[in-house]
Amino acid sequence: MPSSITSKLDKFRCMKRSISEINLDPLQRGGILTPEARAALVEWGDGYSVCDFCEGMLDRVRNPPVEEFVHEILPRFLDVDDVRITHGAREGMYAAMHSLCDAGDYIVADGNAHYTTVLAAERAGLEISYVENSGEPEYTINPEGYREAIRDAADQGYRVSMAVLTYPDGNYGNLVDARRVAEICHEEGVPLLLNGAYSIGRMPVSARELDADIVVGSGHKSMASSGPIGVLGAKQEYADIIFRRSKSKKNKEVELLGCTVRGAGLLTMMASFPHVLERVGRWQEEVDKARWFSSELEELGIEQQGEKPHNHDLMFFKSERLYEISKSARKGRYFLYHELKDRGICGIKPGLTRQFKLSTYLIPREDLERVVSAFHEIIEMGSRVEAE
Amino acid sequence: MPSSITSKLDKFRCMKRSISEINLDPLQRGGILTPEARAALVEWGDGYSVCDFCEGMLDRVRNPPVEEFVHEILPRFLDVDDVRITHGAREGMYAAMHSLCDAGDYIVADGNAHYTTVLAAERAGLEISYVENSGEPEYTINPEGYREAIRDAADQGYRVSMAVLTYPDGNYGNLVDARRVAEICHEEGVPLLLNGAYSIGRMPVSARELDADIVVGSGHKSMASSGPIGVLGAKQEYADIIFRRSKSKKNKEVELLGCTVRGAGLLTMMASFPHVLERVGRWQEEVDKARWFSSELEELGIEQQGEKPHNHDLMFFKSERLYEISKSARKGRYFLYHELKDRGICGIKPGLTRQFKLSTYLIPREDLERVVSAFHEIIEMGSRVEAE
Structure with missing residues (x-):
């Protein structure tokens, strides 16, 4: 292979994964290894x-x-x-x-x-x-x-x-x-x-x-x-x-x-x-936690779509509020992704604000409380910026 | 699940692999991780x-x-x-x-x-x-x-x-x-x-x-x-x-x-x-090593089949001698597998003696010398047993 290629190979030797402390990605919650x-x-x-x-x-x-x-x-x-x-x-x-x-x-x-x-x-x-x-x-x-x-x-x-x-x-x-x-x-x-x-x-x-x-x-x-x-x-x-x-x-x-x-x-x-x-035997606890989380976000004006009361950890949310904030945010529609990331939270697709899905599966309630607080802060902050 | 099942699950928690020091399995030689x-x-x-x-x-x-x-x-x-x-x-x-x-x-x-x-x-x-x-x-x-x-x-x-x-x-x-x-x-x-x-x-x-x-x-x-x-x-x-x-x-x-x-x-x-x-750049060394190994086994009367001189590490061998020995061996057709295993060598399919395949890929020459010696010993030993 030409040296133009081989010089690129060093990065393959040590590839590190960079994810946040709390990962809400529905695709990934159930696949974390024991x-x-x-x-x-x-x-x-x-x-x-x-x-x-x-x-x-x-x-x-x-x-x-x-x-x-x-x-x-x-x-x-x-x-x-x-x-x-x-x-x-x-x-x-x-x-x-x-x-x-x-x-x-x-x-x-x-x-x-x-x-x-x-x-x-x-x-x-x-x-x-x-x-x-x-x-x-x-x-x-x-x-x-x-x-x-x-x-x-x-x-x-x-x-x-x-x-x-x-x-x-x-x-x-x-x-x-x-x-x-x-x-x-x-x-x-x-x-x-x-x-x-x-x-x-x-x-x-x-x-x-x-x-x-x-x-x-x-x-x-x-x-x-x-x-x-x-x-x-x-x-x-x-x-x-x-x-x-x-x-x-x-x-x-x-x-x-x-x-x-x-x-x-x-x-x-x-x-x-x-x-x-x-x-699997503790599934009902996960359903209860998801319902609690959903109600917490709804209190912030972030509306859960899909069946209510919900029967699964995978949930879809809608928020006109976050969408409005994104319009004047410095990072535009990527603001939510970055604001969450700054707070140690990932798993909501970059660029989404108006509607997004997430999962609460096997996330400790304390961590979910951090997520709720993060959304609360982000909305408050966005509202202040808009008011200025 | 019934307890008759759950009691069986403990073994899944810690499954250890047991293979020999030298592994000749063609299926496995090229897949060993870096x-x-x-x-x-x-x-x-x-x-x-x-x-x-x-x-x-x-x-x-x-x-x-x-x-x-x-x-x-x-x-x-x-x-x-x-x-x-x-x-x-x-x-x-x-x-x-x-x-x-x-x-x-x-x-x-x-x-x-x-x-x-x-x-x-x-x-x-x-x-x-x-x-x-x-x-x-x-x-x-x-x-x-x-x-x-x-x-x-x-x-x-x-x-x-x-x-x-x-x-x-x-x-x-x-x-x-x-x-x-x-x-x-x-x-x-x-x-x-x-x-x-x-x-x-x-x-x-x-x-x-x-x-x-x-x-x-x-x-x-x-x-x-x-x-x-x-x-x-x-x-x-x-x-x-x-x-x-x-x-x-x-x-x-x-x-x-x-x-x-x-x-x-x-x-x-x-x-x-x-x-x-x-x-891949060092492939010729592997071919040379395979040819040398093949010639060593042939000297023991174990005949390499397939192209000669050979151009690949995967080789097929035939041995009427080992087959004859197996007929009077205590472990029958499994004797070769066990004799090799006792010498820290695996990868030839259990039960095979008359014909078998193996690979020399990325096996150090010293280890291959051990394999050659093992075959030598096994044939000698078998001949003594037959003579008795």
């Missing part, structure tokens, strides 16, 4: 270390105890027949869509679906019919909308081969009545995939109780794992198709290309699992 | 840490300097127009096949192809026509075989939309004349994908010089990275298709489902890259 997972990363960091004693199938590795984790622990945890490890929730959705749907089919998805639902469908050659949300301020999804959307697509001559519900969605943190959605989809003869990227690992999710046919979860989003990694569970009839074996490579599953997370990420998920199980 | 990568793992271990300052595209993240790595450094390193990060070589092959071929098409692959080539093709709905190897002892692939295989499939009415060459293959470590294969494929109007899982990051590979249209590499196999992670490079005309944007999510690439390695693995690849670049 000390056990951090130790596992170092112990198993080398490429393919998981495969020291592999006999041909990742999910059957006994040392480390992957087989027990994948075939015993996770099916109990998700309350579903069969589970595999994936590269993430999106890769799980794609695997399910690619194996259960045919190109040209329609799927029905909630209007709050994550962009990766759209990409997974597009990659699999599928079209999407949406169940629109109710709009401001709650943006809820009516389960009955699934029936309409399925019938509309069918009436137009399309085959609807899957329904997807984002549980909760990643914008408003709304938890739709999944049990009812499943019931409706099944009445219409369509299997339901539940995208639990923000629920599995945070709150109790039983695929059986919700009657979801397929569930996907995200290790890096909600299971204290070093990503990318996820879980994909399915009822046996769908698992048989999704996890089908190769015609010529008898112990390899086609849709997973043999093995998925053949690295340390899997060990971090396993190492964090006892903690994840325990925190 | 100290810099190990530090990056700890620093960036948390789920989605790479996304602290993401503006919507993983490969455009500037802090850490992912954009520079993916769009400037890697294209120079692979000598190809456009590069993206994937979950691994197999996922790169699938992305290329899925986007460039149509279900029902044929691909032509070398008879030594890795099983993941087969899975990627099967997942994409493709059939494979093989260029058979020459058989014992060299198992070479004749580039002219590609022309025959392409024409045969075409004569039978199939569309051949891709050729794959495994460079080197993962059984014999043979390096086919890729330049010539590319020439033939292009004469027949078929693009060539080069699977460099065992070359990229070990030896110099220039896609441009070899005239490969698409190249895939493996971070965990050959780029000192914590997997799963890989690279996928392509000439612009193919990159435009493989890395096409979503119809509705404008800054997301469909085939990558938006982002691929959105975690610490990417940072380990970046952190190890200065070392990888340097070691």
